[in-house]
Amino acid sequence: MLHIPLWKRVVIWALCALGLFMALPNAFYPRVELHNDAVKAIEISGETPELLADQSAWPDWMPSSLVNLGLDLRGGAHLLTEVRVEEVYKTRIEGMWAPIRDLLREERATVGTIRLQDGPDDELRIRISQPEGMTRALEVVRSLAQPVVTLSGVGASDIEVTGQGDILTVRLSEQERAATDDRTMQQSLEIIRRRVDEVGTREPTIQRQGSDRILVQVPGLGSAAELKAILDVPAKLEFKPVVGAPTRDADASPGIGNELLPSVEDEGLFYIVERAAVVTGEELTDAQPSFDQNNRPAVSFRFNPSGARKFGDYTAENIGSPFAIVLDEEVISAPTIQSHIPGGSGIITGQFSVEESTELAVLLRAGALPAGLDILEERTIGPELGQDSIDAGKLACIVAFAAVLVFMVLSYGLFGLFADIALLINVGLIFGLLSAIGATLTLPGIAGIVLTIGMAVDANVLIFERIREELKTAKGPSRAISLGYEKALSAILDANITTFITAVILFAMGSGPVRGFAITLGLGILTSVFTAIFVTRIMIVIWFERKRPKTIEV
Template sequence: MLYFSRWKTVLIWAVVLAGVILALPNLFTQDQLVKLPDWLPKKQLALGLDLEGGSRLRLQVDKDHLPDTDATIAILTRRLSELGYTNRIVDGQRNGRVLVEVPGLYDSQLLKDILSLTGELHFQMVDDSVPVQQAIDGTPPEGDEIVYSFDDPPVPYLVKKEPLVSNKNFVDAQAGIDTATQEPVITFRLDSIGADRFSKATKANVGKSFAIVLDNQVLSAPVISEEIPGNTGQISGNFDLSGASNLALVMRAGALPASVTVLEERTIGTDLGAASVASGKIAALIGAALVIAFMLLTYGLLGVIANIALVVNVILILAVLTLFGAPLTLAGVAGIVLTIGMAVDSNVLIYERIREDRRAGFSVTQAIDSGFSRALATIVDANVTTLIAALVLFTLGSGPVHGFALTVTIGIVTTLFTTFTLTRWLVSIWVQRARPKEVPGALLKLVPDDTRIPFMKLRFLTLGFSALSSIAAIVLFAIIGMNFGIDFKGGTMVEIQSHEGAIDLDDVYSRLEDLNIGDIKIEPFKSDNRALITVGSQGEGEDAEQTVGVKIRGELQDDFDFRRIDVIGPSVSSELSQAGMLAVGLSLAVIFVYVWLRFEWHFALGAILATIHDVLLLLGMFIVFRMEFNLWSIAALLAIVGYSLNDTVVIYDRVRENLRRYGNSMSLPALLDASINQTLSRTILTSVATFLALIVLYIYGGDDVKSFALILAVGIVVATYSSIFVAGPLLMLFGLRGRDVTNKGPSAVSGQSGA
C-alpha cells in the first residue's frame, strides 16, 4: 500500500497541478488576467445569483401550446439581447417550464414586464357600421370581434378580425417623444408587404379609425386623416416612456408563439450579493483554519499531511467548478465549509487505525500500511452513503438545495482522491525518508486509548428516550404542524432598506394593509433601517402572487430600496414540497438497499431507523421553536441523513469485523460495547472537526446560512448520539448473531481501539 510506481506519482501530481492551474485565475482580477500569457487558463469561477446579485424567473408556457416552447425560448433570448443582457441563461425544462437567470439585474419587474408580455400587436380597422353596444348585446357582424381598451373602466371597440399589419410586418421599432405633443410614442418601420397593405388601407378609409391592439387590448384608436404612404409610422397610446420602450423592444424581438406565466421570482440586489461573498470567504477561511489547527493538535506531523490534503481538496473542488462553469452559490459555500469539516473524517479513520495497530504491536511501517488497507472499506461505505443523499438532493433539488448538493458531491469525490492517493503518497515519502520509530504523538487527546464504557447496559434507557422523543415529534407534527416558509406554501418575501433613518414598522404595515393583499408580517431585519416583509399566499393562482410584488413595489419604492424579492406561486411551492419529501424518502430507501447489500438486513434496518430517529428529532426542534422550514432546511436534513449514516456505518463496519473475528465466542452486548468503544475516538474527533466549521458558518453566514448551520450543528450532536446509543442497541433488538454476517463483505483484520 505504501509503494508508488513512478507513473502513479506523476499521475497524482499531474492531477494536483491541473487543479492548481485551473483554480489559480480566481486569485486575480480581470485586469491582471489580461496581462498574463495567453497560454495560461483565464477562466474564473462563476458566481450564483445569490453571490453576484440578479434575478431568477421560472416561467410556464401555456400548456395548450407546449410544442411552441423551443420557439418561445428563442424569442425570450432575443428580448434579453435587446435589453443588453448577454450573460444570461434561458433554459427549457420539463412540461413547458423555462428558467431565466440574469446576473447583475436588480429590476426584476422590468424583466417580468418584458418576458411575460406576449407582444401580439395588430392594426385592425374599427367597424362603425354597427353601434358597439348593439354588437355586445347581440352578435357581432361576421368577421368582427369585440376588444377592450387598457383604460379603467375599459372601453369596448368593434374591430375587423383581419389585421392590416401584424408582428411579422414590423422591421424595427424605437421609443421616443413626439416633438409636437411631448407624449411618448413608438416609431416603427414596416416591411414592403406591410407598408403596401397599410398604405392602401389608410387611403381607402380616410376619416375612419383603426385600432392599435396589443395582446387583445386596444392601446389607442387614431382617426385616419389622410393616406399614410411609405413604410414608417408612429404609435401613441396609454403608456409612459418606459412602457413605450418596453413595447418597442417586444416589437423588435417578436411576439411569443404562446403566452407565459411567471411561477417563481427570486431577486437579490448586487450589494447583498457582495456582502454574501465577503461573509462566505470569511466563513471558509476561518473554518478551514480551525479545522487545520485541530488536526495539528490531534495528530502532529500526520495532521500536517492531512492539512496539505485538505487544502488540495478545496483547490480541486474550486477547479472542478471552474472547469465546468458550474456557478458557486451561497449554499455551495456552505457545502464547501461542511466538506472541510467532513473531509478530515477519512484521515481520522486511517490515523486511528494506524494508532490502534501500533498499540497492538505492529511496527510503524506495518501499522501505517495496515491502517490504510483496513480503513478502505469503511471509508468507501461511509462516503457512498453520504454521496447517495447528495446525488438525490442534486437530482430532485432546486435553488440552494441544488448548489449545496453539487459542492458536497464534488467534495466527496475529491476527498476520496486526496485520501487514497495524495495523503498515502505523502505518508509513504515521510516513512521512506524519516524511517520513524514511532507514530507521531498528539498535543490534544479528546478520547483515551482504551475506553470500556458499558453502552449496552444503558440501552433500555436510551432506546426508551429515543422512542418517546420520536413519538413526541410525530404528535407535535400532527397537532401543531410545521412553520413552512414561502418555499413550501407560496407567498411573497421582500427585504427592504430605508433610504435614510430607521424604519417605522407600524407605518409600513399600515401602508401595506391598505393594499388588500392578505396576511402581512413585518419584522426588523439585522438593523433598524432594514425590515423583512412576508405576505401569505393569495390562494388565487400564479398571477395573484405576482400582483402582490407589484403592489408592494408601487407603494414603497419611493422610500425604500428592495434588497431581495422572492415570489413563489402555488404550483412551484407544491412541487418543492413534494420534491423535498421525495428526496428524503428516496435517499433513505436507496441507502437502505446499499447497506443491506453491503452488510445484512439487521444493519440496514438499524441504520435507517437510527437515521429516521435523527430526522424526527430535528423536525421536533423545528416545531417546538417555530423555526421556518424551507429549502435550506431540506438541504440540512439530507446532509444530516448522510452524516448520520456515515457515523453509523463506521460503527457497523467495526461490528461486522469483530463478528468475523470472535463469532459467537463473545456475547453480543460485549461485542457491541467493544465496537462502539473502538470507534469512539473517530466518532468524537470527526464530530468536533465538523462542528468547528459549522460554528464559523453560523457566526459569519447570512440568515439562511445561519439557520442552515444551526440545524446541521444540532443534527451532528443528534447523529453522534444515535450512532452510539441507538444504532448499536437496535442490533441487539433485532437478534443479530455472528453467523448472519460471517459471509458478507470483504475480510479484514480486527483491532482493539480506534476507528
C-alpha cells in the same frame, strides 16, 4: 509495501495542478469578470478602446471560467410571474377560421352562405344560411380535427364541433386545452430564457412553478424593474391584409373578423386589418438591425421555409394591395405590394433609432411570448446584501478551516500537516470543478463546501487511526502505513458513496438552492476521496522515502 509508480505520481500531481489552475481566476474575480464581459461585448458590438482596455485586465492564455454567484450572493432581480394561458385559446380558435371558411365554401350548395358571428374568445361561431345542411357542415369541419399528442389525451381530438339551429360552434377540447397549457408554459420558459440570455446576464434561474407560474431570478441585474422591462415587451410580429381605406375614426366598426389598429408613423390614423395573420413572427428564423435605402435604421428579417412560402404566395396573389406589418397590436408600416417577394426575406422600416432597431431585432430573434405575464411577486436584492452573504460565507469557511487545520496538527502531528495541505488542495479542486462546469454558487452551496471540509478530514482520520492500530502489530512503519490505507479504504468508500447517492437524489428531486447544495456536496465528495486516498498518501510516501524513519508517531 509503500511504493507508487512514477506514472501515477505524475497523474496525481497533474490533476491537482490542473484543478488549482482552473480555480485560479476565482482569486481575481473582479478582474476576470471585467475581462469576460469585455470579450462578450466585443463579440456583439465590435472593438472599442474601452472594451480593449477591459479585455486586457486578464491574460487571454489564462483560464477565465468563474464560479457564478447566485442571487443571494451577488444581488439581483427576482420575479414570480403567472402566464395567462387562456389567451392562447383565442389565438388558436382565430387561426382556425381560414381553413374552416375555405372548406365550407366548397360545400356552398349544401350549407349555403357562411358568416362569422360574435362569441366568446375561446369559441368560433359560424352561421350557415341553410340549416338543413348542418349535418354536412359538422362532418366537413370535424375532418379538420387532429389527435391530441399527450399521454393523458390518447384517443381525444383537439376540437369539439357542435351545431344548434343554424349556428355551428367550434371550441378546443379539454384534453387539447391541457396540452396547449403545457406547450405554452414550455414555450414561455424558452423565450424568457432566450431574452434574458440576449441581455448578457450570467446564469439566470428560470423555473416552472406549478401549472402556470414561472420563477425568474437574474443575479447581477440592477433592479426588478429592468427585468420586468425585458419580459413585458410582447414583440409579437404579424403580417396582416389591410381591409378598406385607413380612417381617423377611433370608434369605426371594423366588421366581424377584422380589427382596428393604430398607426405608429401617423398618430390618430387607424388601419382596418384582418384579425387572422398571413405570417407571424413565430416563422422568423433571423432578425438583424440594418438600414433602409434612405440610410435610416430598420430591421431586416428572414422567414423559415413555411413562412417564406406563405409570404411569397400572398404577395404574388395580392400585387397592388396594402399589407400591414403589425408589432404588438400597432401598425408600424403598411406598404403596398409592388411585386412578388420570393425567398422569404424583407425589411421592416419605421421611425426607429439605432438603439430601437437593435432592441427590436433582439426581441424578434428571441420570439414573442405566447401569452401575457402577470407579475405576482417582485423583489430586488441589493449587492450590499449579497456582499454580506459572501462575507458571512467566507467567515464560516475560514473558521471551519482554521479549526480543522489546528485539530489535525494537534491530533496527528506531521501526518495532520499532510492532511491540512491535502485539504487546501481539496478546496481548490472544488472551485476548479465548479468553474469548469459553470456552476452557480449560493449560500447553500457554501454550506455544502463547509460540510465537505469536515468529510475530507473524516477520511484522513479513519486512515490515521487505522495506521495507529497497525503500528501496534505490524513489523514496521512502512507496513503499518500501507495496511492503514488498505484497510480504511472500504469504510471511506462506504461512507462517501452513500452520501454521494444522497447528493444525486437531492439534485434530481430538488430545485434552486437545494440543487446548489447537492452540486457542491457531490463534487466535494469526489475531490475529498481523491485527496484523502491519493494526495495524502503520495506526500507520506515521498516523506518516508527521504527520511526512512525506524519508528513513526501518528
